[in-house]
Amino acid sequence: MRESEHEVRGAYLTPGIPGCGGVPEGGRPAPGDFEVEEIPLAPPGGAGDHLYLWIEKRGLPTLEAVRRLARLAGVPEGEAGYAGLKDARAVARQWISLRCGSDAEARLAGAEPGEGLRVLQAARGRAKLRRGALRGNRFSIRLVSVTPEGEQSARECLALLAARGVPNGFGPQRFGAHGHSAEAGLALAMGDHEAALAVLLGSARFRGEGMEGPDARLLEAARRFEAGDHAGALALYPSSWEAERRLLARLAGGAKPGQAVRAIPARERALYGSALQAAWFNACLALRLGRGLHDRLLPGDVAVSHLPGGSGKARRVGDPAQEAEVLLSFELSPAGPLAGEKMLEARGEPAAIEAEAARRLGFDPAGAAAGLARMGLRGARRAYRARLSELDIRREGEDLRLRFVLPPGAYATEVLREAAKHEPPLGARLGWTRGTIGQGDTGA
Incomplete structure (x- = not known):
């Protein structure tokens, strides 16, 4: 399946508020402008x-x-x-x-x-x-050269996020430097070793022309891998790319795909699997956002508590009307799926939304559950919204300083996505770069 065949359309919570600007070309603040x-x-x-x-x-x-x-x-x-x-x-x-x-x-x-x-x-x-x-995590972000109109947009957007909750999507960093970690997780979960190698080491993850610096070097390594020159590809990888180096070292030594894949460190394997979970969650959240439902409870929803001592505990919702007060006070939120054999299933309309997201993504959650369990991922639920607290917005000359606190697991990049509109809407870039995964080599 390719992106054109299984489209996941993105969505903002604040589509009617213009972006405030202030994020440099490349889509991310410079390190000195982004502190956590x-x-x-x-x-x-x-x-x-x-x-x-x-x-x-x-x-x-x-x-x-x-x-x-x-x-x-x-x-x-x-x-x-x-x-x-x-x-x-x-x-x-x-x-x-x-x-x-x-x-x-x-x-x-x-x-x-x-x-x-x-x-x-x-x-x-x-x-x-x-x-x-x-x-939680405390963030300080400087947006550069923000106009008065941009400042007004930022204040309006962040006030709405504080009132309704930040869409609790996984940020782009969860999906790897080239956005391919979820696809690698799918291949590993399905036991498709050839696909896993192609995703992690091949050239399809590189998009765009005229690459320079580290990406140009990695693209050359990918081309050498595809030409069968595993030792040559290994020589081009920096030491920090441990999983890729281990794979290439095994392949250069004559290992078969399944033998090579077993060299991926357990922590990296779990990260790939969690990226797959994150892709499905983001697709579900994008559908809920598009229907105005990220902070609304539906019959059959699974909800999680935000209260101390009960944080993250999931339960099914019976009558949403009986939960209205705790929903409004941010004690409870609807929760999306993190695939796995122990994930509490939704029912009714929420289950249909999750199935639609999986279909658009080309992903079979039940079929991947056993493979995810082998990565130590047994499934859970994650709140569709995160509370934005201790919000402070200040003008610093031509720049704008944003300070706020988010709960564990929430991404400041999702706050920036809504405020600056510098990234496509949540979920817009989900999809795979190669054909159907799960039908390649699964042996040693």
Whole structure:
């Protein structure tokens, strides 16, 4: 299936409000204009087997920061923990935990973690830092050269987002540098090893002409892979592209597709699978937005609680009228699907919307469930909206500074998408680059 055959149309919550501008060409603020700081559940206790590092990273994925620190400490990557993945192109401050002794701590104290990474503070804690173990994230974003009319649009848009909730879509960073992670997740979930290799290593993920710099190098690597020159392709990949390098090393050594795919690290495999889940969720959210339903409960909906202690717990909705008060007070929100065998199924109209989104995407959630489980992804529900709090908008000369807090898992890029209208609407770029997935080599 190709995008033209399974169209997913995007949608904004605020289509009638003009974009405020202020986002540079390329669609993203510069790192110095986009800052995010993790809000932890609690500070480290001060004693324990785990070393907590408060880091600042610039232009660096969280997993690369984790790899560097684990390598310097001399501990396996699996002994590292983090509460969430922060945008690689932002200036981000967050906690990383490492299970290590005093000798490793001493090695870290005198080491240079490399360009784009600084350790700002160290403390001891009793437990590994787990995904989602944070209260939220605090963002500071500078929009450049915003006109008075643009400022008015920004204020109007953000006021509406604060009142109705930010469409809780997964931002473009969830889908990888070239937007192909969901397609890789589908191929892996369906056990189509040839498709997985083609998606991860081939040239179809590169769109546009006249590429320069790193992308031109990676495109040449893709062409060498497609020509069967696996060693030549491997030589062109930077060390940070670990999954691709492992695949090419296996292929260069004579491995078959299935043998090569098994070299993908578990964390990367889970990221590809979660990108597939995110693609279906975004397609469902786009349909709900287009019908004015991202903050409305329907009979048969699954809802999740936003209350402390119950956050993320899913249940089916009976009579939406009985939920009107808690919906209005933002204690509860309708929730979209994250595919997997333990996902609570919707019924009625919500189920029909989810089935329509899957059909348009060309995705069989039930058929992918077993493969997702092998990646450690058993399914869940995610709120269709996120609460925007502590909103502050200030003029700084010709620029506009936005400050706000979002709950764990919500993307500031989705706030920018609505305010600046610099990106196509949510869901507009969903689709696969190659033909039907699931009918290729599934053997060793």
